[in-house]
Amino acid sequence: MELEKMIIENQIQLEDIPQIDLYMDQVIQLFENKFGSSKRNEEEKVLTKTMINNYAKGKLLFPVKNKKYSKEHLILIAMIYQLKGALSITDIKTTLSGVNERTAEENFGIDRFYQLYLDLTAQNLETFKKDLKNQTDRVKVEAEALEETESADLEKVLMVSSLAHMSNLYRKAAERLVDELAEG
Structure with a gap:
């Protein structure tokens, strides 16, 4: 991938x-x-x-x-x-x-403030690239365990599902912080 x-x-x-x-x-x-x-x-x-x-x-x-x-x-x-x-x-x-x-x-x-934000986003991108490689490798192993001859599409479905899940976890964490800002 x-x-x-x-x-x-x-x-x-x-x-x-x-x-x-x-x-x-x-x-x-x-x-x-x-x-x-x-x-x-x-x-x-x-x-x-x-x-x-x-x-x-x-x-x-x-x-x-x-x-x-x-x-x-x-x-x-x-x-x-x-x-x-x-x-x-x-x-x-x-x-x-x-x-x-x-x-x-x-x-x-x-x-x-914005430069600090940009610095964090650059670090996030490097972390994301490493995590994406690890996730891709894990998904490939899991897809192979299905023992399907045509597993490329199933591998993509697993990857999409996994990335969407991670996205939801990050979004929920961000929303909790927004709630704290609203309260305080």
Whole structure:
């Protein structure tokens, strides 16, 4: 299985973010350029005007000035983009509310915070690659135990099921932490 080669880990790095404020269309283009290669199909949208407007209306972002998005807005949108794959919009709002408040008050180094996040994601990717290799090897052994002559599809079903289970475990752990943020 060449699953590892299919995993594309894209992040917007701090140096990818312009030092000038951007209009919505420019924000969408930046995200499309960075994350377009990781789309599952051509119809999928990375980011749309509606999404950005919903993030603003839902107060996932601090208010925009003069219809332009600052570097801080782009960092928050990048985090929202990554979080929405696992969490509900309500959970994302809860998770990022403190970061939003601190950033809006201009007494928070969101650049440093985001770089720490990027460092963690790079470490996560390396851990994931090793775990994926181990999981692939275990699934192969289990599939061979079925003694089916055509076990390739069954091996893939086992792998999908196993990865989905791991994803659910991580999502549930994240949701528990969100609940703690909401309580505290």
